[in-house]
Amino acid sequence: MFSPPATPQDQPNSIMAPRGVKGKPKAKAHQDSGRILKRKRGEEQISDLVKQVEELDLKASLKNFSDLPLSEPTASGLSASHYKTLTDIQARAISHGLKGRDILGAAKTGSGKTLAFLVPVIENLYRKKWTELDGLGALILSPTRELAIQIFEQLRKVGRNHHFSAGLIIGGKSLREEQDRMGRMNILVCTPGRMLQHLDQTAMFETNNLQMLVLDEADRILDMGFQKTVDAIIDHLPKQRQTMLFSATQTKKVGDLARLSLQEPEYVSVHESADAATPSTLQQHYTVIPLPQKLDTLWSFIRANLKAKTIVFLSSGKQVRYCYEALRHLQPGISLLHLHGRQKQGGRLDVTTKFSQAQHAVLFATDVVARGLDFPAVDWVIQMDCPEDADTYIHRVGRTARYERVGRAVLFLDPSEEKGFLNQLEQKKVPVVRINIKANKQHSVKNQLQNMCFKDPELKYLGQKAFISYVKSVYVQKDKETFKIKELPLEEYAQSLGLPGAPRIKFIKGDDAKERKNESWRMAHMSSDDDSDAEKKDKKDEKEVRTRYDRMFERRNQGVLAEHYSKLINDDGTMIDNGTKDVSKDVDDEADEDADFLSVKRRFTAGDENLGAASGSDSDSDSDSDAEKDTTGVKKVHIAGQDPLIIDSKRREKLLKSKKKLLKFKGKGTKLIYDDEGNAHEVYEMESEDAFKAKGDANTQREKFLEGETERTRQADIEDKEVMREKRREKKEKRKARERAEIAAEAEEEGDFQGLSHLPHVPFEIPGSDSESEPEPRPSKKQRVSGDEEPSKAPKSIETLGDLEALASGLLG
Ligand SMILES: Nc1ncnc2c1ncn2[C@@H]1O[C@H](COP(=O)(O)OP(=O)(O)OP(=O)(O)O)[C@@H](O)[C@H]1O
Numbered sequence: 001m002f003s004p005p006a007t008p009q010d011q012p013n014s015i016m017a018p019r020g021v022k023g024k025p026k027a028k029a030h031q032d033s034g035r036i037l038k039r040k041r042g043e044e045q046i047s048d049l050v051k052q053v054e055e056l057d058l059k060a061s062l063k064n065f066s067d068l069p070l071s072e073p074t075a076s077g078l079s080a081s082h083y084k085t086l087t088d089i090q091a092r093a094i095s096h097g098l099k100g101r102d103i104l105g106a107a108k109t110g111s112g113k114t115l116a117f118l119v120p121v122i123e124n125l126y127r128k129k130w131t132e133l134d135g136l137g138a139l140i141l142s143p144t145r146e147l148a149i150q151i152f153e154q155l156r157k158v159g160r161n162h163h164f165s166a167g168l169i170i171g172g173k174s175l176r177e178e179q180d181r182m183g184r185m186n187i188l189v190c191t192p193g194r195m196l197q198h199l200d201q202t203a204m205f206e207t208n209n210l211q212m213l214v215l216d217e218a219d220r221i222l223d224m225g226f227q228k229t230v231d232a233i234i235d236h237l238p239k240q241r242q243t244m245l246f247s248a249t250q251t252k253k254v255g256d257l258a259r260l261s262l263q264e265p266e267y268v269s270v271h272e273s274a275d276a277a278t279p280s281t282l283q284q285h286y287t288v289i290p291l292p293q294k295l296d297t298l299w300s301f302i303r304a305n306l307k308a309k310t311i312v313f314l315s316s317g318k319q320v321r322y323c324y325e326a327l328r329h330l331q332p333g334i335s336l337l338h339l340h341g342r343q344k345q346g347g348r349l350d351v352t353t354k355f356s357q358a359q360h361a362v363l364f365a366t367d368v369v370a371r372g373l374d375f376p377a378v379d380w381v382i383q384m385d386c387p388e389d390a391d392t393y394i395h396r397v398g399r400t401a402r403y404e405r406v407g408r409a410v411l412f413l414d415p416s417e418e419k420g421f422l423n424q425l426e427q428k429k430v431p432v433v434r435i436n437i438k439a440n441k442q443h444s445v446k447n448q449l450q451n452m453c454f455k456d457p458e459l460k461y462l463g464q465k466a467f468i469s470y471v472k473s474v475y476v477q478k479d480k481e482t483f484k485i486k487e488l489p490l491e492e493y494a495q496s497l498g499l500p501g502a503p504r505i506k507f508i509k510g511d512d513a514k515e516r517k518n519e520s521w522r523m524a525h526m527s528s529d530d531d532s533d534a535e536k537k538d539k540k541d542e543k544e545v546r547t548r549y550d551r552m553f554e555r556r557n558q559g560v561l562a563e564h565y566s567k568l569i570n571d572d573g574t575m576i577d578n579g580t581k582d583v584s585k586d587v588d589d590e591a592d593e594d595a596d597f598l599s600v601k602r603r604f605t606a607g608d609e610n611l612g613a614a615s616g617s618d619s620d621s622d623s624d625s626d627a628e629k630d631t632t633g634v635k636k637v638h639i640a641g642q643d644p645l646i647i648d649s650k651r652r653e654k655l656l657k658s659k660k661k662l663l664k665f666k667g668k669g670t671k672l673i674y675d676d677e678g679n680a681h682e683v684y685e686m687e688s689e690d691a692f693k694a695k696g697d698a699n700t701q702r703e704k705f706l707e708g709e710t711e712r713t714r715q716a717d718i719e720d721k722e723v724m725r726e727k728r729r730e731k732k733e734k735r736k737a738r739e740r741a742e743i744a745a746e747a748e749e750e751g752d753f754q755g756l757s758h759l760p761h762v763p764f765e766i767p768g769s770d771s772e773s774e775p776e777p778r779p780s781k782k783q784r785v786s787g788d789e790e791p792s793k794a795p796k797s798i799e800t801l802g803d804l805e806a807l808a809s810g811l812l813g
Contacts, residue, residue: 073161087112106250109398145170147372218245282401292492315385322466420482449498
């Protein structure tokens with residue numbers, strides 16, 4: 001299955017010793033021969049290992065890592081990390097991996113899939129005597145940066161005694177900074193977005209020697225959100241390679257296998273033997289709670305479990321933020337944390353570390369945490385919002401009951417979701433048991449939240465955003481059997497969040513879409529103090545046909561600020577001037593202006609030559625000979641050779657009387673000259689030859705003309721440039737303002753529902769490559785050859801980004 005690496009690599013993966021010993025001092029020669037011996041021994045060991053792997057019986061039942069033909073550095077790395085017994089998936093997948101076979105690995109959450117691919121990755125490169133010069137040998141893709149970090153940490157642990165260079169690429173640094181080091185990496189753990197950017201833009205980064213591609217959480221990486229990126233990455237990779245796909249919810253979609261050019265893949269699944277898709281040590285419950293009571297129930301749960309470690313899943317980052325902020329204000333007596341896709345990388349890493357280390361804490365999170373993350377000793381997984389499908393459910397609950405530990409999970413379902421979602425779980429063989437919440441144990445926080453939102457507009461704003469994003473998340477779900485937006489009591493839900501009412505959401509369409517279209521107009525009139533007036537208007541409106549423009553002019557902000565906006569406008573739709581001036585009582589002229597604004601009647605145009613005549617003949621009296629009313633009562637003035645001019649306001653009527661005011665309608669006069677015959681000519685006529693000659697000879701005149709024009713052009717250029725500069729300045733200012741607004745909005749904005757899109761560009765990290773951090777020194781050539789390098793230290797725990805950066809100097813261990 002392996003294609004031999006293209007670069008020469010006769011040497012073992014420690015650096016080659018110098019060849020010639022002739023003519024050197026005795027001690028040196030002795031040293032060199034020692035090295036040669038050592039190298040020979042190393043090569044012999046590798047050949048033995050190759051043989052053992054070839055002879056490995058794929059059907060043999062394996063119990064411990066020591067039953068596998070592994071190199072000494074890997075075996076010692078595993079034992080130093082306290083890994084001794086193989087899990088089911090490891091026992092079945094590693095031997096296939098060692099033999100270089102393509103694998104589709106499926107096993108329950110927390111069953112040790114990470115080692116099932118890491119061990120073959122390290123071992124296969126070792127047996128191929130991979131060195132820095134060989135470039136990238138293995139690429140491991142993860143859908144989230146947290147998971148990538150975790151995989152990288154595990155790689156460091158078990159690979160601590162190897163000399164491969166390994167990098168973690170999850171974004172965050174400048175591309176250039178990363179580019180310098182990309183070419184030197186043997187194993188990369190990365191998220192798809194930035195990887196593709198490097199494949200496209202980093203000249204030094206070569207993948208044509210790649211031996212292995214691993215997709216952790218493969219079904220997620222291959223789904224719609226990542227599709228384009230992953231396809232483009234695969235286009236850059238050699239077709240001849242080993243590919244390993246792992247997930248707790250693995251699929252065997254033929255299309256995916258074709259996309260990855262899998263060659264007779266081995267489907268290693270440890271689900272089939274078991275009756276459930278979830279770990280047997282996991283107790284799974286669901287409870288049916290109407291949406292407006294969910295937050296109360298969650299609060300009561302937290303208060304009753306202050307000595308537990310809990311993850312609470314919500315469907316959007318905005319909900320995560322609101323729940324976190326709101327419950328934090330209520331001081332539950334346990335530390336609260338929150339994690340979602342839009343947080344900055346440093347913050348996310350901090351939260352992950354804090355929650356990993358905490359004994360008792362509650363983590364509010366989106367599905368960014370659902371897959372792969374291995375937080376130690378989580379007692380409870382609460383799903384406040386129904387997950388989008390059974391697979392997401394399986395991954396979420398899989399954050400507890402990991403590797404033979406016990407754990408409990410509770411799913412909150414609105415009555416409208418119960419039937420549809422339970423069906424889905426049944427199909428996936430997920431055993432859930434219904435539990436009921438004791439009414440006397442439930443405490444309501446509604447009033448407290450309403451008080452808090454009243455006092456703190458920012459909290460209220462977060463609540464409104466959370467409400468909208470929740471409704472949106474339900475609205476976009478494909479499974480309409482489970483997610484029925486019309487059956488949700490949204491008004492009560494909004495109140496349960498502490499909001500005075502449900503913010504209007506424009507995207508809710510349905511049978512009443514038309515009705516809703518006119519809703520905005522009706523809303524405007526609802527804010528009127530005089531109900532009878534509004535009624536009259538409504539009745540009148542029923543008869544009138546409302547156009548798109550009518551609606552446009554009447555439209556009010558229907559969203560979060562609708563109420564506030566309504567207070568700022570009068571019944572007639574005009575703005576209140578600082579609360580003092582009632583615009584509706586304005587003078588006729590202004591009313592006319594409004595009428596003019598909406599009117600589409602023909603107006604006077606500048607240059608109407610008979611305007612003077614019109615004004616002269618026009619009078620304010622109805623008996624004026626030129627003015628008449630048509631059948632609709634519109635006053636018109638007839639002027640010979642013109643369309644009738646419409647007098648559509650008193651203002652215009654006054655205007656027509658004032659000659660002075662009418663001047664502005666007249667076009668500028670044209671200057672004419674008259675010849676002897678009395679004919680009118682434009683001024684630009686050729687002057688006579690004599691007159692021309694009188695001004696000097698032609699050349700002098702031409703030069704003078706050119707000089708004048710050059711100067712004029714120069715001046716115009718200067719002016720133009722100044723205008724351009726000004727425009728650029730303005731543009732820059734606008735862009736900056738927009739970017740600032742976007743950044744602020746992004747902080748609020750969520751979008752990390754896992755089903756919607758792939759993660760935004762995950763920042764890039766190549767540990768040990770930061771100028772601010774001191775990389776761990778790589779053992780010297782001498783140390784590596786003689787084998788007297790310092791005993792490997794157990795990796796430090798990563799607490800900050802800096803730690804992470806300082807961890808590897810491009811070397812494992
Ligand atoms: N052979 C083993 N012996 C002891 N512990 C192990 C072994 N293999 C894995 N573990 C531990 O089990 C835990 C879960 O492993 P891992 O994260 O690889 O699970 P997973 O199957 O990838 O889960 P998920 O599907 O959620 O991604 C980790 O803490 C890991 O250190």
